[in-house]
Amino acid sequence: MNDRLGRFGPRELFSLSTICTLLFGCFSTDESGLYDTGNQLHFATLTALLLSVLLLYGCIAGLRRAGADSLGALLRRMPRFWGILTAAALTLALLLAAALPGLRFLRALTGFIYIDANPMRILLYCVPCLVLLSALGMETLCRTGRILLPITLFVTLIGLGSDIPLYRLYRLFPLFTSGEKLLRQSLVSLLRFVPVVLILLTTARGAQGWEHVRRAGTMGLLLGGALTILAEICLGLSYRYTELRELSAPLYRLMVEIDTDNASVRLDRVVLFVWTMAALFASACAVYAASLLLSETAGVRDVRPIAVLLSAVTGTAVLLLRRADDLGIPALFWVHRIGCAFAVLPLAAPMPGRKRRCAA
Amino acid sequence: MTEAPHGNTDRMKRFSFHFDEPYSAFELLETEPSTHDANPKPNRKAGEAEEIPSRLEQVTAQLMTTFCADRNPDLILRRFRVGNRIDALAAFLNGMADGVRIDDFLIRPAMKTDPETLSERTPRALLHNVFPVDEITPSESFPEAVEAITEGRTALFFAGQRCCLLADTRGYPSRSVGEPKTETVVLGPHEAFTENLRTNVTLLRRILRRPDMIASFEPSGGRNGTKLALCYLDGIVNPRLLAEAQRRLERIEAGAVLSIGALEQRIEDHPWLPLPQTLKTERPDRVAAALTDGKVAVLLEGSPMACVFPATLGLLFSSAEDAAARRPVGTLLRFVRAAGAIVSVFLPAYFLALAEHHAGQLSGEVLSVVLSSHVMVFLPLPVEMIFLLLVFQLVREAGIRVPGVVGHAIGIIGGLLLGQAAVAAHLVSTVALIVVALAGLGNFTIPDYSTQLCIAYYRVALCVVAALGGFLGIGSMTLVTIAVLCSVKSFGVPMLSPLAPVANAVRPFLVRGKLGKRFAPEDIMNAEGRL
Numbered sequence: 001m002n003d004r005l006g007r008f009g010p011r012e013l014f015s016l017s018t019i020c021t022l023l024f025g026c027f028s029t030d031e032s033g034l035y036d037t038g039n040q041l042h043f044a045t046l047t048a049l050l051l052s053v054l055l056l057y058g059c060i061a062g063l064r065r066a067g068a069d070s071l072g073a074l075l076r077r078m079p080r081f082w083g084i085l086t087a088a089a090l091t092l093a094l095l096l097a098a099a100l101p102g103l104r105f106l107r108a109l110t111g112f113i114y115i116d117a118n119p120m121r122i123l124l125y126c127v128p129c130l131v132l133l134s135a136l137g138m139e140t141l142c143r144t145g146r147i148l149l150p151i152t153l154f155v156t157l158i159g160l161g162s163d164i165p166l167y168r169l170y171r172l173f174p175l176f177t178s179g180e181k182l183l184r185q186s187l188v189s190l191l192r193f194v195p196v197v198l199i200l201l202t203t204a205r206g207a208q209g210w211e212h213v214r215r216a217g218t219m220g221l222l223l224g225g226a227l228t229i230l231a232e233i234c235l236g237l238s239y240r241y242t243e244l245r246e247l248s249a250p251l252y253r254l255m256v257e258i259d260t261d262n263a264s265v266r267l268d269r270v271v272l273f274v275w276t277m278a279a280l281f282a283s284a285c286a287v288y289a290a291s292l293l294l295s296e297t298a299g300v301r302d303v304r305p306i307a308v309l310l311s312a313v314t315g316t317a318v319l320l321l322r323r324a325d326d327l328g329i330p331a332l333f334w335v336h337r338i339g340c341a342f343a344v345l346p347l348a349a350p351m352p353g354r355k356r357r358c359a360a
Numbered sequence: 361m362t363e364a365p366h367g368n369t370d371r372m373k374r375f376s377f378h379f380d381e382p383y384s385a386f387e388l389l390e391t392e393p394s395t396h397d398a399n400p401k402p403n404r405k406a407g408e409a410e411e412i413p414s415r416l417e418q419v420t421a422q423l424m425t426t427f428c429a430d431r432n433p434d435l436i437l438r439r440f441r442v443g444n445r446i447d448a449l450a451a452f453l454n455g456m457a458d459g460v461r462i463d464d465f466l467i468r469p470a471m472k473t474d475p476e477t478l479s480e481r482t483p484r485a486l487l488h489n490v491f492p493v494d495e496i497t498p499s500e501s502f503p504e505a506v507e508a509i510t511e512g513r514t515a516l517f518f519a520g521q522r523c524c525l526l527a528d529t530r531g532y533p534s535r536s537v538g539e540p541k542t543e544t545v546v547l548g549p550h551e552a553f554t555e556n557l558r559t560n561v562t563l564l565r566r567i568l569r570r571p572d573m574i575a576s577f578e579p580s581g582g583r584n585g586t587k588l589a590l591c592y593l594d595g596i597v598n599p600r601l602l603a604e605a606q607r608r609l610e611r612i613e614a615g616a617v618l619s620i621g622a623l624e625q626r627i628e629d630h631p632w633l634p635l636p637q638t639l640k641t642e643r644p645d646r647v648a649a650a651l652t653d654g655k656v657a658v659l660l661e662g663s664p665m666a667c668v669f670p671a672t673l674g675l676l677f678s679s680a681e682d683a684a685a686r687r688p689v690g691t692l693l694r695f696v697r698a699a700g701a702i703v704s705v706f707l708p709a710y711f712l713a714l715a716e717h718h719a720g721q722l723s724g725e726v727l728s729v730v731l732s733s734h735v736m737v738f739l740p741l742p743v744e745m746i747f748l749l750l751v752f753q754l755v756r757e758a759g760i761r762v763p764g765v766v767g768h769a770i771g772i773i774g775g776l777l778l779g780q781a782a783v784a785a786h787l788v789s790t791v792a793l794i795v796v797a798l799a800g801l802g803n804f805t806i807p808d809y810s811t812q813l814c815i816a817y818y819r820v821a822l823c824v825v826a827a828l829g830g831f832l833g834i835g836s837m838t839l840v841t842i843a844v845l846c847s848v849k850s851f852g853v854p855m856l857s858p859l860a861p862v863a864n865a866v867r868p869f870l871v872r873g874k875l876g877k878r879f880a881p882e883d884i885m886n887a888e889g890r891l
Contacts, residue, residue: 011862109832113718125829125836132840136847143846143860144839266721273831277839 002302003292005206006139013200013207013216014223016145016285019152020196021224023275023282026231026251028100028192035241037181038174041189042232044182048189049225055190055343056197056217060210062346063201071201072296074346086342087297090198091290093339095314096332097195098286101279102126102318108249109276112256113269119322126280127315133284134291134307138203141285148281155274156227158267159251160234162258167237174241191333192228194340195286196221201346202289251275287311412502412522416449419517423451426506435509438462442490443473447519451505456512458531465493466514466527483516483523491516495528507585535664537563540642542809547684552642557661560644561589564657567648568593578609580617580660588623589659591647591666596654601670601851605656620663627658628669629849634817636810637850639668639675646680656851670853673845677701679807682872690872698870700805703798705819709826709834711795712745717830733789742827744788748796749820751778756800756816 025045034041059071068074071090075083109122133141176182200217207213235250238257244250255268291307300306321332413419420437427435438450450466473490484498499505500523505515512530537559540552553560561575572594580588590609592602608627617623620640628637641647642665647657650668658667668675677697682690714721715730722730737744755774759767779797782788799819806812818841825833848855857863 009861012860114830114832122832125832129836129840133843136843140843140847143854143856144843146860146862147842147846147856148839266723269718269721269831273835276832277835280836280839 001295002304003295004135004137004139004288004303004307005203005292006137006142007206007208008139008142010207010212010216012142012146013212014220015149016142017196017200017217017220018224018227019145019149019278020199020282020285021193021221022152022156022227023101023279024097024195025192025225025228027104027275027279028097028195035244037177037185039172039236039241040175040177040182040185042229042236043176044185044189045192045225045229045232047182047186048193049221049229051186051190052193052197052225053218053221055194055347056200056221057214059197059201059343059346060204060214062348063204064210066346068346070203070205070296071198071346072293073205075293075297083297086345087293089339089342091294091310091339093336093342094195094198094286094290094293095310095317096336096339098130098283098290098314099317099321100332100336102283102314103321104249105276105279106318106322108252108272111248112252113272119319123315123319126276127311129280130284130287130314131308131311133281134287134311135304137303138206138288138292141281141288144281145285148278151274152278153227155271156231159255159258159271160231163234163238163254166257167234169237171238171240172233172236188337191337191340193221193225194343196224198340198343199285199289201343202293283314284311287314410501410503412500412505412517412524414520414522416447416517416519419449419451422502423506423509427509438467440467440471442470442486442518443475443477444471445475446486449517450514451509451517452514452529453509453512456510456532457514457529461493461529461531462514466491466516466529483518483521483525486518487525491525491527493527493529497526498523499526500524510585511587534559543641543643543646543680543807545679545681545684548680549643549645551644553644553659553664553666555662555664557587557589557659560659560664560666561591563644564591564648564651564659567644568651572596573651575659580609580612580623584617586617587661588617591651591657591659593651593654596652597656598654601654601656604851605658605669609658617660618662620658620660620665620667623658623660623663624667627667629851633844633848634814635845635848635855636676636808636814637669637671637848637855639671639808640665640810641668642666643680649680649683650675670849670851671855672850672853672857673855674858676808676811677806687872691870694870694872697805697807700802701815702802704800704802704806704815705822706834707799707802708745708749708795708819709822711792712742712823713826713830713834715741716827730789730791733791736786737789738786739788741789741792742823744792745796745827746820746823748788748792749799749816749823752796752800753816 063069063071063074066074066077068077072087075087077083078086106119106122110117110119114122133144197217200213204210204213207216231251235244235254238254239247239250247253252268252272255271258266258268287310288303288307291303291310294300294310295303295306413422416439423429423435423437429435429437434454434456436450436452436454440448440450442448448470450462452462469492470486470490477489487496487498499508505517505524505526508526509515512532514527514529516525516527518524534556535554537551537554539550543552544550551563553563557577564575565573570593573591574594575589575591577587577589579585588609590605605627612623612626617626624636624638624640625631630637639646639650644666647666647668651657655668655670658669660667678694679697682693685693719727734741734744739747751774755771755778758774759771761767762770775797779788779793783790783793803812803816806815822834822837825837827833829836845856846854846860854861
């Protein structure tokens with residue numbers, strides 16, 4: 001089977017999961033309700049991050065118990081109809097996860113840089129990239145992630161660090177409002193990190209052992225999540241939560257705020273385009289994972305046609321969602337939530353002990 | 361019309377050349393099934409006998425047929441008698457073999473031999489008793505004798521014998537060892553390979569004085585039979601890499617492999633990729649260093665370069681001087697080289713994207729300088745930039761092709777006078793000229809010539825994308841390029857290793873490794889042994 005999975009080590013997988021966590025964490029949130037309860041988001045993100053690590057551990061334990069070497073292998077053991085149905089739901093969740101950063105960046109690009117440009121023209125640069133990256137496979141993606149990670153980290157930290165003179169601590173008020181809302185927001189925030197867990201579980205076969213997946217995944221989730229929280233805190237220090245409710249592309253605006261009166265060249269757009277590259281990369285990872293899951297479950301022997309098709313679908317979805325913002329986005333988030341709910345499936349993988357007891 | 365061996369008339373027509381028709385009507389109607397062996401042994405004609413005839417007349421006739429002696433006067437067939445008893449024939453190619461050596465060490469000793477001493481008349485006995493030549497071997501194969509003659513050796517045939525003697529009398533003119541032309545260094549040796557395969561192997565052996573340095577001579581494939589030497593350190597090289605190299609060399613089916621560049625394209629993994637996947641070097645010390653890392657090198661007769669593989673991007677960006685300089689300096693040199701490459705690739709495209717799409721990113725002063733320098737130029741900035749980059753390549757190519765001092769003069773004329781005149785005539789702006797000049801300088805810091813060329817043309821493509829899409833175009837193309845580089849392997853070794861995938865290496869990407877650690881081959885090579 002030409003699954004383009006290849007072999008990759010824990011360090012490459014760590015790079016991939018860090019970038020995906022950072023990008024999905026920062027750019028695939030439902031901005032409308034993020035700051036409804038003050039700046040409680042930071043705690044919610046932290047809780048969601050810890051929950052996602054627990055989910056990863058639980059899923060790995062479940063898949064190990066079931067003797068499956070990847071999520072696709074577990075789905076193949078299910079009755080065919082239910083297997084394909086679950087794979088379709090997970091694929092949808094992954095595709096939406098891939099489309100959401102694209103949507104955010106498309107908004108930022110058409111809003112601030114290529115003012116009023118036709119989104120189709122911008123997607124003409126992005127979709128071929130997505131097609132090629134997802135068709136090249138996981139081994140290439142992991143290695144690309146290894147190159148991209150230092151650049152993304154450098155640019156993010158420099159960007160956030162250069163705004164330090166603008167930060168005011170009082171803007172973080174109110175930090176905590178209610179426990180119930182925190183729990184609800186944490187569960188919603190968890191959806192940002194579930195796609196990363198799904199990518200790790202789907203492509204685990206190439207990582208040469210569950211131990212590598214567990215270790216690299218945990219470190220990647222924690223580092224990427226820590227950067228996400230850092231970015232959110234920096235935003236909280238720069239703007240009041242009432243302002244953040246209204247802002248689109250707040251991170252880019254934060255970069256624009258940098259005082260560069262004396263500098264010959266500003267770097268905010270360079271930062272934005274590095275993030276765009278990282279977002280394309282993260283989207284390609286999600287599209288590849290979705291293609292692999294679908295091809296493994298449906299028994300298709302070559303992942304590339306599915307990857308090309310799903311990349312095109314993702315591009316089209318971004319374009320359509322851009323045009324139907326008001327109605328599309330809330331519905332999209334609900335579909336995303338339902339799809340991500342299927343990620344708990346490996347937790348319920350059959351235990352050999354229990355099976356023996358049933359047989360007895 | 362030629363006749364097909366079987367099948368009906370229509371089929372015969374389809375598979376045949378219509379020689380009796382006028383030239384304008386000549387066409388090959390269908391792909392002609394090849395009548396040649398896909399990978400024929402060198403210099404072997406159909407129906408050629410394997411055995412050596414026992415009669416010298418037959419040998420003469422067969423040699424004259426094989427070498428087309430009626431049209432090819434270079435074949436010399438000299439009859440003589442050994443000890444006035446045994447009729448013999450010496451066959452060699454004029455110019456390829458050294459006539460003085462043939463006279464002094466083959467024909468004269470044979471003629472002057474005392475007949476009484478010739479108790480045994482077999483060629484093997486003559487080899488021991490008559491011919492004072494250091495390299496002389498018996499052979500019973502006629503094609504082997506033909507091959508030896510084409511190499512410049514002399515074949516000695518004896519009446520009544522089905523065995524001949526092949527004496528090394530090679531004496532063709534060749535260039536002496538000179539200085540490297542494209543890989544000059546300040547610190548380090550100043551020797552370069554020549555066109556003579558034997559000399560090149562000797563240059564390598566002078567550096568690697570160890571018994572496990574293997575240089576196996578093989579034909580390069582195709583009918584020409586040019587010799588190549590596959591060099592490696594036995595016990596260090598990974599046997600799977602060696603087997604793969606031999607497999608790829610054996611499957612070459614070209615008519616003739618005449619240069620190392622042509623050979624490289626036939627054995628590398630991705631011939632469509634502009635970036636070279638093997639290192640072509642003219643320096644024996646670089647090849648020796650690569651062999652100690654567990655790599656394999658191929659030397660080809662007639663090519664003053666070695667082809668080293670597997671190659672990584674780090675190897676293509678490293679210079680022979682790195683090891684000679686002190687560690688901090690060596691590391692700094694690598695950083696300068698990397699910065700030069702980055703400037704060379706991105707500076708023109710970055711400038712173009714800034715000026716065309718993201719002018720707001722420049723401060724007022726810088727923007728006014730850019731605009732004021734461009735105000736009188738009638739060409740649009742992207743066209744101007746691409747034009748300048750192509751002119752730079754033009755000057756560079758002209759400088760390389762024109763020999764000696766004139767070449768240098770062309771560089772000066774092209775670089776200074778042409779640039780100055782172009783600015784004065786408002787064909788180009790000064791800022792664009794400075795950007796292109798900086799990019800060109802950066803390109804020259806890359807040690808490998810093929811990589812230089814690849815980057816020189818890649819940046820033109822990047823400029824086109826930057827002109828169309830600004831930073832978005834540059835970002836997309838860069839991402840695709842990184843991904844493609846990550847997917848490319850050279851003989852199973854990823855091009856971007858030890859960076860991606862991560863591997864321990866004695867020659868890391870930028871920081872030069874400790875000299876003490878250099879006595880171990882790189883991990884990425886998965887080499888067998890240690891030095």
